[in-house]
Amino acid sequence: MPSTSRVSVIAAALVLGAASLSACSSSSSDSELPKNPSVIILSGDGMGPQQRTAIQYYLYGLDERQPMDALPYTGFLDTIPGDPEYAVTDSAAGATAWAIGKKVPNGTTGLGPDGESVPTLLDIAQDRGMSTGLVNDHDITNATLAAFGSPVPDRDLKVDIAKGYLDRGIDVLFGGGEKYWYPEGEPGKIPDEGEDDVSEGDENLVARAEADGYQYAYDQTTFDALTGPKALALVQDSAKRRSTEIEGYDYNTDPYYVAPEKLVSKALDILGANDKGFFLVIESDDLDSDGHEHDAQNMMLAGESVNNMVKVITEYQKDHPEVLLIVTADHETGGMTIENVLDDGEPEPNSDQIADDPVPYWAEIPENMPLPGGGVPKRSGPFPIKGTDREFKVDWTTPEHTGTMVPVTAAGPLAERFTGVHPNTYVYDVITELWGHN
Template sequence: MNNKKLLSCLLGAALSLPGFAAEKPKNIIIMIGDGMGFPYTTGYRHFVDSQETTTVETTVFDRLHVGSASTHPHHHDGVVTDSAASATALATGTKTYNGAIAVDIEKEPLTTVMEIAKAKGMNTGLAVTSTITHATPASFFVHNEYRKNEKEIAQSLTETPADVMFGNGRHFTQAQLDTLAAKGYQVISEYKQLASLKPGKVMATMPLTNAIDDEPMRLTKMTKQALKQLKGSKQGFVLLIEGSQIDWAGHANDIAWAMHEMADYGGAVEAAEAFVKANPDTLLIGTADHSTGGLTLARDGDYRWEPQSLLKIKQSPEAIAKIATTAEDPVAIINRSLPFKLNDEQLKLIKNTDLKEPKALTNAIKKVIDLHTGTGWTTSGHTGEDVPVYATGVGAHLFSGHLDNTDIADKIIKLLQ
């Protein structure tokens, strides 16, 4: 036996050992909290903390936490990434410019984990709370030189669709939806239709709703349904789930909205964790693409962050302002809509605002909530610090310690090959 033959023989023996074979997950669930830096997962821990006990209970993010990841884009674009460059890094293992959808800095297409999965005969899926054509889902499935080309991205996703697509479909034309239906997709457009789905391909173009005003746990519902649709895949599946609007709440510097989005995303991670428990041949790997808003859990030199009232806020500041601007007594509406009594400083802040101007009043209500809870913000954009990584199931240990976001993709690709 020559050396080459001996090597392949030894390798074959090693691969047939149960421990080695068990390293390969059949299914992979990739979860991204858009904008969900550490302040958001820490904030969520206190937001949901039981006031009946003196301890701070751990959350699903604490339970599954394995490490952290750096998020910077290609060095041409500095330290702070956008969602497109970061999703491209997580989907392909390559750093690129901000705005790129699975293309490199020369605008050449990069192979994505979803394309590798499809080539292996696996099923693929996505469930997001943004448009289906938004930067994160787009970067996992198609290629475009600029994230804002959502109409082109919709066409690409019609030509090479995921098997299961849950999200807002506003950039798809009726003709494109008809094409998907002709390919055997069940096409639905309302949350209440989820229960009527049969196993197999789905195109669900849901309304764009937020977690505080309209559909509190819509991502959790979509995640459970997407897993149901894909569960029977013979060759396994790769599913991308994104809590898209954590980022939008961060851009808006809206802590009430942000924490309600975290509750929905946390529910989705718990649903995925339960799936891994029931299907131990599955890997769940989650992270964030970057942090947003420069959120701080304290402000103005006070050693205080008190999020308990946020649970009781049932309308977003924007929704409260919309009602208040048309009301006879806007201050009374605001007082009634917030679960705490406004102090003199907060009342003054509201009264000094143009009470007929929804945008100004929204900002004033957000400021009042920030002052009440002790929440700080430094930017309306993204920030460059590291983000959490969490994992469970087959191969979860590979993601422990500090990684770059491109390492996460490299490891997923290795597991797929």
């Protein structure tokens, strides 16, 4: 990473740290805590400080703070995994640290450091009589959500994860990944656009869910009809990303696309009916894919969804102040940096790091690889800073995860606990303190 990029990250950390210290002037006492507090964790998978900054510049400019950064309390979480030999986490270990309050080896999904079964936050919530929900803009059976709702020895056991959700009776399950819920040869409800959409399950888990009392939705009309208390929605997977990867596809006209903020709004309506509160985990998995693929254009679309989800939640908090919202990330992906488009009249060259996949897949020339001489690929910019004449581009140092600390912002009861710098296991600590469990 160029030295100027390292300086920018350190400067951002200092600014956020200063904001955190000033926010510490007030704190919640036990007597002020609500009787039945609800908790929402919103993870921008792979979203480090630079991703949040780029989304801020492109969508909101310099004068209006983006919703995920406008929350009143700010801090940082480390992302170190439990492996003694590794400095960089994967999503499974990162989310498991939140879910069980322990550092675990990479690949561990909701289980303890030695692979043992331990209660997750979702289990604790259910024991309290709370409603529970999982929402994703991509595959709902991915590692982050599985760490809470369906612990498995291998994060790639997608069908087993789906079965685990039903075994636990999680009330709300909204997202993509329909192919894991239908057996091979049975296409499901959403038209298959390619090999990645073909069903690969071993039984019809949708039929099982409906037999268990779940309402099922697969498009906008059926989704609007959901009332709960148990609801499963398997809608178009990663629709915004498809719009820039599949020629001729437009998510705005796709009847199977349901906007992530709409998924969240419906989840709140259903889960909020429980007077004992609820526990909801939301993820934008597309952000992580965009980092792996060095696709800043799609990263901006995913960032738009994250901010829209935060707006829905903070509006909900106005009438439900007992809800704690935590917005953070399991790790950073791509080693992303923000750079000038021009430096003394000459372009600052992009690196030659090779992304996990060429994007878009159907293009003859991938748009996420540096051009000859370090030219800026289409997916890396330039991007305008909204409301100004300035532009920036992004660059990448790796197609994999990095070990940087990630920002955490929060609002609601005990949100002030997140000021400062903490291990990622601290998410568990604060939530169990709020619930009086620790």
